[in-house]
Amino acid sequence: MKAVLLRLACLLMMAGWGVGARAADVAPHRVNVVLDWFLNADHAALLAAQYSGSFARHGLEVHLIAPADPGAAPRMVAAGQADLAVSYQTQLGMLSEQGIPLVRVGTLIDTPLNALIAAGDIHSLADLKGKAIGISLAGADDAVLGTMLSTAGVAMADIHQVNVNFQLEQALMSHSVDAVMGAVRTYELIDLKLKGMRVTAFYPEEHGVPLNDELVFLAARDHIRDPWVRAFMAALEEGTNTLLNHPDDILSHAIADHPELDTPLNRAAWTQTLPRVAKQPALLNTRRYRAFTAFLHAHGVISHEAALETYAVDPFLLTP
Template sequence: MLLKPLKAIMKAKLFFFTFIQILNFFLLTQPVVAKETQKDSFVIFFDQQINSSHIALLATRELGFFSDLGLDVNFVLATSPREAFQQIIDDRGLLAVTTQTRLFLFVGDGIAVKRIATLIDTPLSGIVTLTKSNIRIQQDLKGKRLGYQADSLDAKIIQAILSNTEKSFNEIQFVSLDQPITQALLEGYVDAIITTERQKTIGVIEAHKKTAFLLPIEELGIPPFDGVVAIAARNKLNDPKLKRFLQALEHGTLWVLDHPQDAWKLIAQKYNFFNNEAEQRAYPDLLNRLSAQPQAFSSLRYKRFASFLVEHDLITVALPISNYAVELNDESKP
């Protein structure tokens, strides 16, 4: 009588054991799905249209170096330079990309931001003319038409330098341009132009089968300054995301310098503005201006530039350099 219950129990145990074996086999042979780590998201505002001078930043994101350090970085174009500054003050973004010139101007207006990184560590401005004009030095501008964009701070700096020689300044005809300044030069509307993108401007001229001549802004008696910088609000300098940002940016910058052609292809495929003959011609010179150590800066250079701006009435006072810039590193306490 006990034989049937025993057989039933043994059969149940065998079934259960077989089920466990099948379940274990199923679990062991399934691919492991890693739980995605939550990334820290933030916005970087640009105070002008994204362009080739931002290539290190663009490449860093496209290569995944931000993501590797747990950062999800979004790029947003501000409606104006002042709005880019205000957005990070209002905590709508962690960083803004601007110029050292605007940094000094807006800090002087009481906007509490500091430069934490440099993308381009040389000026990008200058006076460009066609080679056939025979303008080679500053004095050759006498009696010439010099075109500029009305909202260009660098144009004001160059005007300030030229005004040092009152006679020369008065003999230059400054022309405020609404149309694209390079086109005005090519069409002969002006004899020379003040540009904030000298590599690209020369590239555009060469793409039109003409040759250009450059008077760099730093050869006009203007102290060297950073062409493109990243800024953060002063009350956010202890945000741990900033040091990860700097680490990734340095990695991305060095990759661009080590692999210039691959970097070109990467960005040209992603961003339409980069994929043209003018940008391609300007690219080699732009590479030479990338800051290989984005977090580093020269306090002496900043001091000289601030003094220059005060001397030429472009800002009212030169503040301590700690008001304008900081170098963040593992030991720093901003």
């Protein structure tokens, strides 16, 4: 481990060469980032930006906060208790409709991670007719599930929907339900297989649901033009590149700081999550965002399609 950390220290030193040292008398700008969940492989780019010195080189002192409530992050930013929230694109339309002044300013994971996971002898979506399916979040999950089932000729009235809160894996393992909607393919799916369960995963984007970003950064609308937002996204892009070049070194450093990450599940999740990390975090795919908002509107999750710039921006394209 010492050898690995020494190699990483050399890497981090080299990463700082040629960037331009920040004046010693300029205090870094503190940025509090509330995560969507406990620290895990989804946050690898954030850890890499910390360990590579990217945040520091851009004049930022970044603090990562794991919330007690998985749904707390947007509320904390809206209340001024944090600067950025890691949240979900699927929630953006609903937040906007509720009048919560939050705007997407970047992306952490730019592919879907949610999946419909079934246990036992269910091998096709058609096999779910008459079965019990657990969900966590009404609204977007309903729209996604209904769309997926419809591609196999199964209606929502043909299944038994059960709200299992965020206990998706436990509900499936206890046989309380036959399948769960919204489980993460790079976490719960891996864990279920490691625990010996026979499961089948169905992916929304392969069954009629538009592609979307899984995890995004939300900032208060009044702060989206602040210089620290652009500095954060530039640093994150640099950190992501370091992560892709040296994933094992970043993981070793993360495990040294967070020993709870040193499990077969987290190591497997780290490997499977890397290809899904946004390479250009600030970049906004306007076509995809509009398509997903239209999808939510068509399925009654939101009552109208708000103008894109009211809920999602590329901070580098904004005038100061």
